[in-house]
Amino acid sequence: MIKERIMPTIRLGYAPTRRSIFSAPDAIKYRNLTRDRLIELGIEFVDITDINEEGLLYDDKDMVKILEKFKAEKVDGLFLPHCNFGTEYVSARLAKELGVPVLLWGPLDERPEPNGERLRDTQCGLFATGKVLRRFRVPFTYMTNCRLNDPVFERGIRDFLAVCNTVKTFKSIRILQISTRPYDFMTTMCNEGELLERFNVQLAPIPMPELIETVKICKAEEKEAVAEVISYVKESMIIKVTEEQLETVAALKVSMAKLREQYKCNAVAIQCWNALQGELGIMPCAANALLNDEGVPVVCETDIHGAITALLVEAAGMDKSRSFFADWTIRHPDIPNGELLQHCGPWPVSVAKEKPVLGYPLAFDHPGSLTAEAKGGNLTLCRFDGDNGEYSLLLGNAKGTSGPKGMGTYLWIEVDNIKRLEEKIVTGPYIHHCVGIHQNIVPILYEACKYIGIKADFYDPIEEDVQAYLRGEDVPSMQ
Helix, strand or coil, X not given: CCCCCCCCCCEEEECCECCCCCCXXXXXXXXXXXXXXXXXXXXXXXXXXXXXXXXXECCHHHHHHHHHHHHHHCCCEEEEEECXXXXXXXXXXXXXXXXXXXXXXXXXXCCCCCCCCCCCCHHHHHHHHHHHHHHCCCCCEECCCECCCCHHHHHHHHHHHHHHHHHHHHCCCEEEEECCCCCCCHHHCCCHHHHHHHHCCEEEEECHHHHHHHHHHHHHHCHHHHHHHHHHHHHHCEECCCHHHHHHHHHHHHHHHHHHHHCCCCEEEECCCCHHHHHHCCCCHHHHHHHHHCCCCEECCCCHHHHHHHHHHHHHCCCXXXXXXXXXXXXXXXXXXXXXXXECCCCCHHHECCCCEEECCCCCCCCCEEXXXXXXXXXXXXXXXXECCEEEEEEEEEEEECCCCCCCEEEEEECCCHHHHHHHHHHCCCCCEEEEECXXXXXXXXXXXXXXXXXXXXXXXXXXXXXXXXXCCCCHHHC
């Protein structure tokens, strides 16, 4: 049931640039060296060698042709290597018209010639282009002036691909909303019109009876798909429900997948209690977990902002690991900066450090949830949220730690300063929900915020470390 993970394909528009008063042969040399390095790294890109003999961007006429080609090829990001000084105004015009994330970089300049001549002045050109991009109000990512074989080049390229993937995902969010939010959860209300108008986040709301009817149809007509889920569950979980209840869990998973595909959505937010239990007799947690493990975020309590968060996290992680949707719940009884992350049982099996138990959740009388402690290690925790017309992304790091046994899917974590985190969540605009992942994607999410138009909001004072990492410094805490 856990699909083989395939790295998302992100395609860059490769537009190396030069300026006429510096060495054209040297610029061509570095456009070719840079192209070869991208190929070596397995980066997918669209070249411009068919636009002019040099395959370089340096005048308005060619800029229009390059723009048309990149739009036709649907590039996800623009890479502007300055192969000598570069032509800042055509680079900025191309970036403005294309409207995708921009990576600005140039190869480190060599020692001047014995007679004092310089062939490229690349760094100076980068300074110029950065200023003109600001004049055009084009957000951009800067990768430090370095050599092609420096480790920071590969790191910067791969991080930029993850940023592009995050931005691309954010710009095409469509969430299957199954029923309304629970009456008791005013915290999970959202402004659907504002999300659409500002961010193009679309909701596809369906009533609970449509899901219930789909479950009945799947039980009757999708027996093979349901049986496949049952087989996987029996292999990967400790079963403490009846065969009938297990069949309903499996049918619910198949149904949500079917509805997600029918409405062309990339995430699901479900009213997980209490109407569902009256109709199906189960909690949806285990079905949620199964979809989560396939890279389809399913969040509880119809938390639309939570679904947006999960999509951002999954995209920033480039499909290397699965995210999990959690409650901030209680302080650790023994560790001063410890906290319990927990939910009724929807976390992916792949994040568990033990075989999950399919049984009953905390605080509910119906079966269908998982109980398992999650793996420890280093984590990113974040939350997209907003109110009163302002949106931000709360983000930071944590590490797993030991603690008392829990119910549902859970993980004890430790942060630098729990009081600071607690105050940040209480004063908002956040709620008790967050999304975690076993990767440090804080720099990726931070950089993506500039492109999607929201504030990056740290719960620890780590912004300088994040910026240092992004500008190519060696920051151990960001590795």
